[in-house]
Amino acid sequence: MQDFELSPIVAGLWRIADWNLGVQERVRWIEQALELGITSFDHADIYGDYHAEALFGEALKAEPTLRERMQLVTKCGVRLRSAQRQYRVNYYDTSAAYVRTQVEQSLRNLHAEHLDLVLIHRPDYLMDAAALADTFATLTLEGKVSHWGVSNHSASQFALLHGHYRLLTNQVELSALQMNALDDGTLDQAQQLGLRPMIWSPLGGGQLFTGKTEQAVRVRSAMTAIAARYDISIAVLAIAWVLRHPSRPHPITGTGRVEGLRDAVAALDVRLDAQDWYAIWTASKGHPVP
Structure with missing residues (x-):
């Protein structure tokens, strides 16, 4: 795990569905990001009402050589209600079956053989840390995911899972308008463990x-x-x-x-x-x- 590094700046794809770019325009956007030294691309299964990954994946299918020049990051664990998913409520799910299903769907969406980093998107209050760690180990052994982390987890939630499986990062919010991470222990923990956090919404x-x-x-x-x-x-x-x-x-x-x-x-x-x-x-x- 020590030889894996994200690029200093990570490109987030949360809004890619709103950019209204054609496939070749998406290819060119990725190429321009890579030219700037941005080699890490951050996704989530639920972005764009479950469509964002596939939009990026269409570009990778059109220009397969791009994949070897980047790190693919995605997230799972949120069951978001949508027209295709008639849940009674939005909820979290870190069961082995659901994590596997979403990882395999992300691989298909992104036209990728493996994912470089997968994050558990939100802390699941029903998470069985030992069982989730087993899921991580199994999917890693199968070659589907290289590294694991979390997003929006408190320091104690991170520590619980990290105690069962070595995590790479915690993706948290930080900006000049939202500074909770400075005081809630998550950035202190990152320094303590020597694990670099990912920061979402740095422009507030x-x-x-x-x-x-x-x-x-x-x-x-x-x-x-x-x-x-x-x-x-x-x-x-x-x-x-x-x-x-x-x-x-x-x-x-x-x-x-x-x-x-x-x-x-x-x-x-x-x-x-x-x-x-x-x-x-x-x-x-x-x-x-x-």
Whole structure:
């Protein structure tokens, strides 16, 4: 597991169904991401109402050589109600049968022979950690999944599963507008274990640019001044703020714009002064450090 690395910036495919790209346009988008050094692509079985993986997979089928140049990441474990899945409620399922079914479906969707990393999307309160670890081991032995991790798990939930099977990462939310991961122990745990977290929504779901809340306005004002001093955009600054954390996180983009990918990559060359990092923290919290 030690020789496996995600790219510093990860491309997120949550919204690929909204990008309205044809197959060859999707191929070109992937090629441009790879040219920027973004080689890891983050999916989930439920993205795009269960259609997003297949859209990406069509591009890989059209240009099979792309697969050997990338790391495929996906998630499973959420049973989301949809027209095709008439569940009574949305719920979580980490049973062996369901995880296997979804892994094998993701392989078909993505036209791939194996998945580099699969994450349990949300903490299943009915999870049997020992049984799930056995599922991981079996699917790995079969060559279907190389590495396993989790998403949105608390430090204790991560520790429970990690005690049964070595996990690679915890994908959590972090941005200048959402800082719970700084205080809830998940990033502390990542440093303790030497496992780099993945970060979703590093731009605050776009609220850094358009949000009307008092917090968003404060943060945007502070970041505008700081970004001007560094001669970078707010988008680059937002990613750099996340990257400044010593857990060495992998920010995940959510954009179909190649310029947005370039902004994320540009942040790798920015090293924020600690005072600037804390100035953004202060603006977000609305008060100075204790």
